[in-house]
Amino acid sequence: MKEGFRQAMAWLHTWAGLIFGWLLFSIFLTGTLAYFKDEISHWMQPEIPARSVTSEASLNVAQNYLQQHAAGASRWLIDLPDAREPGLSVRWQQTPAKRGERGQFTEKLLDPQTGAEVQGRATTGGEFFYRFHFQLQMPYPWGRWLSTIAAMVMFVALISGIITHKKIFKDFFTFRPRKGQRSWLDGHNAVGVLVLPFHLMITYSSLVIFMSMVMPASILAAYNGDARAFYDEVFPASTTPERADQPAPLASLAPLLEKAREQWSGGRVGRLTVNNPGDANASVVLVRDGADRVVHDFGSAVTFNGVTGQLLGTTPEQSLPRAIAGSFYGLHMGHFAGPVLRWLYFICGLAGTAMIGTGLVIWLGKRQLKHAKSAVMPFELRLVEVLNIASMSGLMVAVAVFFWANRVLPVEMAGRADWEVNGFFIAWGLSLLHAMVRRGRAAWVEQLALAALLFGAVPLLNALTTPFHLGNALAQGDWAMAGFDLTCLGSGVFFAWAAWKMQRSGRAEIVTQVRARPITLEREAN
C-alpha cells in the first residue's frame, strides 16, 4: 500500500469486493427477483383469481367481512388490491388483555368479488426473495444489520472501483471477446459503467432506508435520547385514539376513498386502518398507495372520524429533506414502475449481479494464472473457488429448487411454505458440498447444467401440475403467469449456454492462458 492513490483504491476495491462479494451476489440476485415479487407470488399461488373490481367494491366486501368476523377487534387493517396484487388482505388486532401489550393479529385473504376467504396453497411466494434480500433469513435485527453493512461495503467498492478505473469512458466502448481473463475484466467494467447510476442509486438508497437503525446518533442528540418523539413527529398518523367504551355504528368506509382522492389530487388509497371499530371514538386512517409516484411519503395519510365520516386531519406537505429520503426509498423499491420500467429495473439488477460475479471470477482468475503449472491449488484459492461456485451457480440451482418445490410438494402438506424455503437452503448447501468434492470446472459445468435443466423445465412442470400452462396463460392474457414461464425458459437457455461455454473453454484453457498472460500482467494494478 505504499504506491499511489489509485493503487491504494484498487487494493481496497479488490479486497472489499472479495470479502463481501458472495453475500452481495445473493443480496443482488434476490433483490432483483423481488422486483417481480407479486408476479412470482401469482405463479406460486395460481389459485388466487385476478379480479378487476373497484376499490369501493372491494372495500365494501372487506367491511362486511370484518363486521361479521372481527367486530370486537381494537384495529382493522385493510390492504386494497391493485393490478399487480389481486388479493384483498384484511387483518385485525385483538384488544390486548393488558394495557401496553401488543394485541394478537389475524390475517385473511379475501376474494374481492365474492368476499369468500381465498384458499391458496401455502407458500411464501415472491415475499421470500424480498425478505431474504434484506433480512438474510436471520432473526431481527441481525439480518438487517448485516445487509446494511454489506451495502456500505458495496458503496466503498463502487467508489474505489470508479477511482481505480481511470479511462472510464474510453474503456466503456472496449470489449475484447474470447480473450479469457481480459474479456472478464472488460465485461466487469462494461456492466459496471453502463448502469453506474443504477448501482449508485440502489446502494446509497439501501443505506438511507435503514439509516435510522444504523445511524441513530443524530436522533438521540436532537431529541435528547427520546427516539420515540422523533418517530411520532415523522409518522403523525400512527398514534391511536383512546377507546370511549360507548358503542356507535361505524360509518360506511367506501365514500371515504373519494374524499381521500380529493385531498391527494387523484392519488390512490393503499391501506386503511380502522381504530376502535364500533366504538364512539372510532377513527379511519387512509394511507396513500406508493405506486402512483416516485417520491415515497411514509406519513402521507388522511384521518376521518369513524362514526360521522368527518375529516379530522391530513398530514402536512412533505418537507424537502424528507422528500429526498422518500425518493431514495421510492427509487429503490420501484413501486411506481410500470411493466417496461420494471423490466428495466430487473435488467439493471441483473447487471449489478453480473458485475459482482465477474469481479469474483477475475479475482480468482488472476491468481490462478500464477499457479497454472502446479497441480495443486493453494488452500485460499481453492476456498475462493468453492465459494464462487456455490454462491453463484449453487444459488441459481437453489432458486430453481424453490420454484420446483412449490409445484411438487403436496398442496395439503403440513408446513408446506416452510418446506419450500427449506428446499432452497438444502439445495444451496448441497451445491456447496458438490463444489467441494468436484474439481472447479467440472463443478461449474455440472451445476450450471442442473440449473439449465431445472429452469428450462419449469414451463413443462407448470403444465403438468396445474391447468395454468403457457398456452392457457397466453390465451387468457395472463402476462404475469406466462412471463414467469418464459423467463424461466430463457434462464434455462442462458445457463445451458454458460455450461457449454464453460466446458469448451476448459479444453482451450491452456492455450488462451499462455496468450492472455502478457496483456493481463501489463494491467495488473492489484
Place this chain on the structure above:
Amino acid sequence: MKVLPVSYRLAVTSRVLAAVLGGYIVAALASVSLTLWVPMARADAVVTGMMTSFLAYLGAVIWCFACRSAWQAWLGLIVSSLVLAATSGLAYWMGLS
C-alpha cells in the same frame, strides 16, 4: 507466493479497524454536528444528518486506505472526530438543537 511480513499484516488490520470503527464514529459525529447546525425543523435536520452521514463514512474509509501509514490513518480520524465533537458540543451548549 511470497509471504507477507507480520508487520504488514498488522498495519492492514489496523487500517481496517480504523476504517470500520473509526469511520463509523466520524460518520456518527458528522451526522450529529450537521443535525444540530443545519437551520431546519428538528425532524428534517435529523433526516438530513442521517442521510449524509454515509458520505462521511465513505470519506473516512477512503482516507484510511489512501494515506501513507496506519498511524496517519488513525491520526486523521482522531483529529476529525475531535473537531466534529467540539462543533456538536458547541451547538448543544448554544441550544441550537
